[in-house]
Amino acid sequence: MKKLDEKAWELLNGGYDLHVHTAPSAFPRALDSFQLVREANEAGMSGVMLKSHYEPTAIRAALVNLYSNCKTRAYGAVVLNWPVGGLNIYAVENALRVGARIVWMPTRDSANSLAFGDMEGDFFNRRGITILEEDGRLKPVVYDIMDAVKKQGASLATGHLSPRESILLCREGRSRGVRMILTHPEFCRTVISADLQEEMADLGVIIEKNWLNVAAGMVTIEQIAANIRRVGAHRAYIATDRGQMGYPHPTRELQCFIAALLQQGFKEAEIRDLVHTVPKSIVDEG
Numbered sequence: 001m002k003k004l005d006e007k008a009w010e011l012l013n014g015g016y017d018l019h020v021h022t023a024p025s026a027f028p029r030a031l032d033s034f035q036l037v038r039e040a041n042e043a044g045m046s047g048v049m050l051k052s053h054y055e056p057t058a059i060r061a062a063l064v065n066l067y068s069n070c071k072t073r074a075y076g077a078v079v080l081n082w083p084v085g086g087l088n089i090y091a092v093e094n095a096l097r098v099g100a101r102i103v104w105m106p107t108r109d110s111a112n113s114l115a116f117g118d119m120e121g122d123f124f125n126r127r128g129i130t131i132l133e134e135d136g137r138l139k140p141v142v143y144d145i146m147d148a149v150k151k152q153g154a155s156l157a158t159g160h161l162s163p164r165e166s167i168l169l170c171r172e173g174r175s176r177g178v179r180m181i182l183t184h185p186e187f188c189r190t191v192i193s194a195d196l197q198e199e200m201a202d203l204g205v206i207i208e209k210n211w212l213n214v215a216a217g218m219v220t221i222e223q224i225a226a227n228i229r230r231v232g233a234h235r236a237y238i239a240t241d242r243g244q245m246g247y248p249h250p251t252r253e254l255q256c257f258i259a260a261l262l263q264q265g266f267k268e269a270e271i272r273d274l275v276h277t278v279p280k281s282i283v284d285e286g
Contacts, residue, residue: 008259013044016279021243041070081109105159112162157181186219201231212241233270
């Protein structure tokens with residue numbers, strides 16, 4: 001196991017974690033954005049994505065990059081929950097204009113997520129957000145959002161939408177040439193079958209795999225490994241979804257994820273796809 005740990009640290013060098021929660025935040029976080037970047041820099045990582053459920057993070061990322069004196073780069077995003085107006089095209093266009101590389105559909109405030117009850121830390125009552133009209137079609141503003149994301153070469157992620165919403169969004173997005181991400185399909189509120197994951201990957205959707213889902217017992221490492229093999233490592237990436245209080249910091253958790261996949265028999269080239277090549281393609285502005 002020691003050799004696997006050492007190899008995992010080696011493979012982490014130059015890698016990315018595109019799903020990390022940091023302070024400042026409306027929710028308790030284990031570290032701030034500067035700490036995250038410094039720890040990632042010590043591990044030789046190339047980049048981290050600052051995800052906040054309730055605040056756009058592109059400007060924060062720009063400030064971290066300006067003042068951290070680190071080679072590791074922070075990237076920003078926006079999540080379309082109520083504090084930014086929900087499905088708000090103006091919030092999307094502004095976030096993209098200042099550098100956001102991922103637009104997440106609603107997470108905590110999605111109708112699907114709220115149907116499971118509040119998540120830990122939720123602090124206000126609200127109605128759930130859906131991307132669908134009553135007749136099951138996508139709302140017009142969703143097409144506006146897709147077009148804005150495509151224009152800036154960014155990515156649109158499914159967040160905590162229902163499986164039905166996520167699949168429809170991915171199909172429509174890919175038909176319009178939008179770079180799409182299927183967000184943590186093993187998360188207990190957003191479970192999507194391996195068959196559908198493969199179908200989405202065949203359309204060109206990038207499939208996200210999160211360590212939190214493994215660590216929290218929502219899925220076994222054996223199952224998540226099988227799902228990665230089903231879609232292909234070249235069509236997926238791994239991330240931690242960490243930063244919560246009381247748990248190891250994201251850089252350490254990503255190393256654990258890599259070590260666990262090595263133990264499952266993944267080759268170094270596959271790990272590099274999952275940690276380097278695919279996530280780099282998402283944040284690359286070239």
